[in-house]
Amino acid sequence: MSSRSIHVDYLARVEGEGGIHVTFTGDQVTDVQLSIFEPPRFFEAFLRGRAFSEAPDITARICGICPVAYQMSSVHAMEQALGISVTGPLRALRRLLYCGEWIESHALHVFMLHAPDFVGYPDAIAMAKDHPEIVERALKAKKAGNAIVARLGGREIHPINVRVGGFYKVPTRRDLATLQEDLLRGRELALDAVRWTANLPIPQFEQDYEFVALHHDDEYAMNEGHVVSNWGLNILPTEYEDHFAEEHVPYSTALHSTHRGHGAYLVGPLARYALNHAQLSPLAKEAARDAGLGPVSRNPFQSIVVRSVEMLYAFDEALRIIADYVEPEQPHVAAEPRAGVGCACTEAPRGMLYHRYRLDEAGTIVDAKIVPPTSQNQKIIEDDLRRVAAQSANSSDEELTLRCEQTVRNYDPCISCSTHFLKLTVERT
Amino acid sequence: MSKSTKPKLSVWKFASCDGCQLSLLDSEEELLAIAETLEIAYFVEVSRATVEGPYDLALVEGSITTQHDAERIQAVRRAAKYLVTIGACATVGGIQALRNFANIGEFVSLVYASPQYIETLSDSTPVSAHVAVDFELRGCPVNKAQLLEVLTAFLAGRQPHTPADSVCMECKRRGTVCVMVAQGTPCLGPVTHAGCGALCPAYARGCYGCFGPKNMPNTAALTAEWRRQGVSGRDVRLALRTFNVGAEPFYRESERHEL
Numbered sequence: 001m002s003s004r005s006i007h008v009d010y011l012a013r014v015e016g017e018g019g020i021h022v023t024f025t026g027d028q029v030t031d032v033q034l035s036i037f038e039p040p041r042f043f044e045a046f047l048r049g050r051a052f053s054e055a056p057d058i059t060a061r062i063c064g065i066c067p068v069a070y071q072m073s074s075v076h077a078m079e080q081a082l083g084i085s086v087t088g089p090l091r092a093l094r095r096l097l098y099c100g101e102w103i104e105s106h107a108l109h110v111f112m113l114h115a116p117d118f119v120g121y122p123d124a125i126a127m128a129k130d131h132p133e134i135v136e137r138a139l140k141a142k143k144a145g146n147a148i149v150a151r152l153g154g155r156e157i158h159p160i161n162v163r164v165g166g167f168y169k170v171p172t173r174r175d176l177a178t179l180q181e182d183l184l185r186g187r188e189l190a191l192d193a194v195r196w197t198a199n200l201p202i203p204q205f206e207q208d209y210e211f212v213a214l215h216h217d218d219e220y221a222m223n224e225g226h227v228v229s230n231w232g233l234n235i236l237p238t239e240y241e242d243h244f245a246e247e248h249v250p251y252s253t254a255l256h257s258t259h260r261g262h263g264a265y266l267v268g269p270l271a272r273y274a275l276n277h278a279q280l281s282p283l284a285k286e287a288a289r290d291a292g293l294g295p296v297s298r299n300p301f302q303s304i305v306v307r308s309v310e311m312l313y314a315f316d317e318a319l320r321i322i323a324d325y326v327e328p329e330q331p332h333v334a335a336e337p338r339a340g341v342g343c344a345c346t347e348a349p350r351g352m353l354y355h356r357y358r359l360d361e362a363g364t365i366v367d368a369k370i371v372p373p374t375s376q377n378q379k380i381i382e383d384d385l386r387r388v389a390a391q392s393a394n395s396s397d398e399e400l401t402l403r404c405e406q407t408v409r410n411y412d413p414c415i416s417c418s419t420h421f422l423k424l425t426v427e428r429t
Numbered sequence: 430m431s432k433s434t435k436p437k438l439s440v441w442k443f444a445s446c447d448g449c450q451l452s453l454l455d456s457e458e459e460l461l462a463i464a465e466t467l468e469i470a471y472f473v474e475v476s477r478a479t480v481e482g483p484y485d486l487a488l489v490e491g492s493i494t495t496q497h498d499a500e501r502i503q504a505v506r507r508a509a510k511y512l513v514t515i516g517a518c519a520t521v522g523g524i525q526a527l528r529n530f531a532n533i534g535e536f537v538s539l540v541y542a543s544p545q546y547i548e549t550l551s552d553s554t555p556v557s558a559h560v561a562v563d564f565e566l567r568g569c570p571v572n573k574a575q576l577l578e579v580l581t582a583f584l585a586g587r588q589p590h591t592p593a594d595s596v597c598m599e600c601k602r603r604g605t606v607c608v609m610v611a612q613g614t615p616c617l618g619p620v621t622h623a624g625c626g627a628l629c630p631a632y633a634r635g636c637y638g639c640f641g642p643k644n645m646p647n648t649a650a651l652t653a654e655w656r657r658q659g660v661s662g663r664d665v666r667l668a669l670r671t672f673n674v675g676a677e678p679f680y681r682e683s684e685r686h687e688l
Contacts, residue, residue: 010473011473012473012474012475012476012477012479013473013474013475013476013477014474015447015474016442016447017442038444039443039444039494039495039498039549040494040537040549041444041525042525042528042537045528045531046524046527046528050667051664051667054667054671057637057671058524058671061446061448061523061524061569061672062446063446063447063448064445064446064447064448064449064450064451064570065447065448065451067446067448108454112454112475122476122477122478123469123475123476123477123478124475125460125461125464125469125475125476126476126478128461128464132461135461136461139457139458139460139461140457142455142457143457143458146455146457154628154629154631154632155570155625155628156455156573157448157451157452157455157570158448158569158570158639160628160629160632160634160637161632161634163634168629168632168633168634169632169633169634331633405477
C-alpha cells in the first residue's frame with residue numbers, strides 16, 4: 001500500500017519550537033504527532049528552595065507572551081498557602097492587568113498569527129501590503145492592551161509591579177483615566193475585529209469536546225472560580241490533581257494532560273465562551289450574536305471569532321474597572337511566611353493555567369507544580385489533526401500542510417510555556 | 430526566491446521565553462517601518478516564509494542548552510554578517526543557568542516522568558561561549574527602545590548607543606527618591622547595568638538585577654549594606670541568583686553568602 005507523510009519541521013507563527021508529523025497508509029491516517037522540541041526548561045526544579053515572594057517574577061519568565069498569567073496563578077496559589085485573600089480594588093486591578101494581557105495576546109494571535117491562514121498570506125507583514133488597514137488596526141488594539149500592562153505592571157513583558165498580596169505601587173485614578181481614550185478606540189477596533197473575523201472562510205469542523213474552564217457566577221472568570229466542564233465536572237482548583245493527570249511521551253518535551261476517566265479535553269477561548277457565555281457583557285454578547293455565534297461554538301477554526309469576542313469583552317471590562325476604580329489604602333496585603341500548600345487556576349489567554357506550591361515554615365518553596373494550557377490542549381490538537389488530515393486526505397501535500405498548521409494555530413499554542421513544554425511532518429506510506 | 434536589496438534580518442530562538450523577540454512585535458508603531466527598511470528574511474514566530482541566508486543581521490534570543498542547539502548556533506554564525514544577542518538568556522545564559530550550579534539529572538527526574546526521553550546539556554551557556562558575538566543587548570527582557578536603537582545603529586553602520594552605567598544612575602536622572610536610603614528597601618540598582626530606565630524604584634520596589642551586572646560592580650560593598658540593613662545571607666544569595674546568575678560578578682558574590 002502506498003504511503004505518504006507530511007512534515008512541518010518547525011511550525012511558524014506560534015510561540016516556541018514545535019513541529020507536526022502526519023503519516024498516512026493509503027487514505028488512512030495512521031500516526032499523528034505534535035512534537036515539541038523546545039529545549040526542556042526545568043522551572044519546577046528552579047523554584048525549589050526559592051522564597052515564596054520570588055514566584056511571580058521567576059514564573060513570569062516561563063512565557064514572554066503571557067507573563068501576567070504566570071504571575072496571577074502564582075500569587076493566588078501563594079496567597080492560599082499563606083492564608084490571605086486580596087479583595088476590593090486590589091482584586092479589580094489584577095483583573096484589569098489580565099484584561100491588558102488578554103487584549104495584547106489575542107490581538108497578536110488573531111491578526112498577526114492566525115488571520116494569514118484564512119486570507120492566504122505567509123505572514124501579517126505580507127498581508128499588510130494588500131490590507132494595511134487590518135494590520136494597523138491589529139497593532140493599535142495590541143498597543144492599547146500593552147498600555148494597560150505597562151501602566152499597571154511597569155512594562156509589557158515581565159511586569160515588575162506584581163507581588164504576593166497585591167502590588168508594589170497602585171495607580172491613582174488619574175493614572176488609569178489617561179488610558180480611557182485609547183481603550184474606547186480599542187473597543188471599536190475589537191468590534192470591527194469580530195465582524196471581520198466572522199466573514200473569514202471558516203472550515204466546517206464541529207467536534208464534541210469536553211470544554212474545561214474556570215467559572216464564576218458573577219463575572220467572566222479570570223482569576224477566581226470553580227473548574228467546570230460541559231460534561232458535569234465542577235471542582236475547586238484544590239481538587240485539580242485528583243481529576244487531571246500528566247503523562248510524558250517520547251516525542252515531546254511537554255507533558256500531555258488528560259482528564260482522568262475521560263481523556264482529552266479542551267481549554268482556552270472556546271471552552272471559556274461555552275461555559276461562561278452568560279457572564280459576557282451585553283456588548284460582547286450582542287457582537288457574538290451578530291457574528292452568527294451561538295452560545296457555544298464547537299468549531300476550533302471559529303476560535304478566531306471567539307478570541308475577537310473575548311478581546312472586545314476585555315476592552316469593555318477594562319473600561320468598567322477603570323470607571324469604578326477607587327484607590328486602595330494599601331498597595332498590598334501583608335504576606336507573612338508560614339508552612340502550607342496552595343493552588344490556583346487562572347485563565348491565561350490560551351487557557352487555564354494551574355500552579356501548586358508547598359511551602360515550609362520559613363516560606364521557602366519545597367515543591368512546585370505548573371500545568372500550562374498548551375500541555376492540556378496537546379491531545380486535543382493531535383485528535384483534531386487526525387480528523388483534519390483524514391478529511392483532507394485527497395488534498396495536495398501543500399494544501400494539507402497548510403490546513404494542518406492552521407489546525408494547530410487554532411489553539412494559539414505557547415510552546416515555550418509547555419516545555420517544562422512544535423515541528424509538522426506528514427508521512428504517507 | 431527574494432530579489433530584495435534591503436538588508437536581510439533573521440531572528441533566532443534558543444532556550445527562552447520568546448519575550449525578547451516579542452519586543453519587536455511589541456514595537457507596534459515601528460514594526461511596519463522596520464519591515465520596509467529591512468527584509469524580514471527569517472523570523473519563524475512571525476512568518477512561515479523563510480529566505481535562505483546569508484543574513485546581514487542575526488538577532489539571537491535564548492541560551493544554549495542542548496547539543497543540537499550548540500551545533501545550530503554555529504550555523505547561525507556562519508550565515509550572519511553581524512550577530513547580536515538579545516536578552517539575558519543569550520547574553521549570560523539566563524535563568525536556565527541556575528542548572529549550572531545543580532545536578533541536572535535530578536532536575537530532569539523532578540520535571541519529567543521518563544527522563545530517558547530528555548536530551549539536555551548540564552549547563553546553560555551564553556552565545557558568546559560558542560561563537561563570536563558582535564553586540565550584546567542586556568535585559569530580561571530587553572528594552573524595546575534599545576532594541577530599536579540596535580536596528581537603527583546597524584542600518585547606519587555605527588555602534589549602538591546603550592549607556593553602560595548603572596540603574597542607580599538612571600534612577601538619579603529620573604529623580605526617584607532612593608528606595609534603599611529612604612525606605613530601607615534592598616536594591617541592586619548600584620551594581621546593575623542600566624537599560625530599563627530604573628523601573629522598579631519608580632514603583633516603590635528595589636531593583637532585582639534583570640539587566641545583569643554593570644562593568645566593575647562593587648557587589649561586596651552593596652551586599653555589606655544589605656546585611657547591615659538586616660537582609661539575611663540566604664536572601665542576598667537568592668537575589669543574586671536569578672536571571673543573570675550566569676554573569677560572573679553576581680554568581681561569585683552569591684557564593685560569599687550562606688543559605
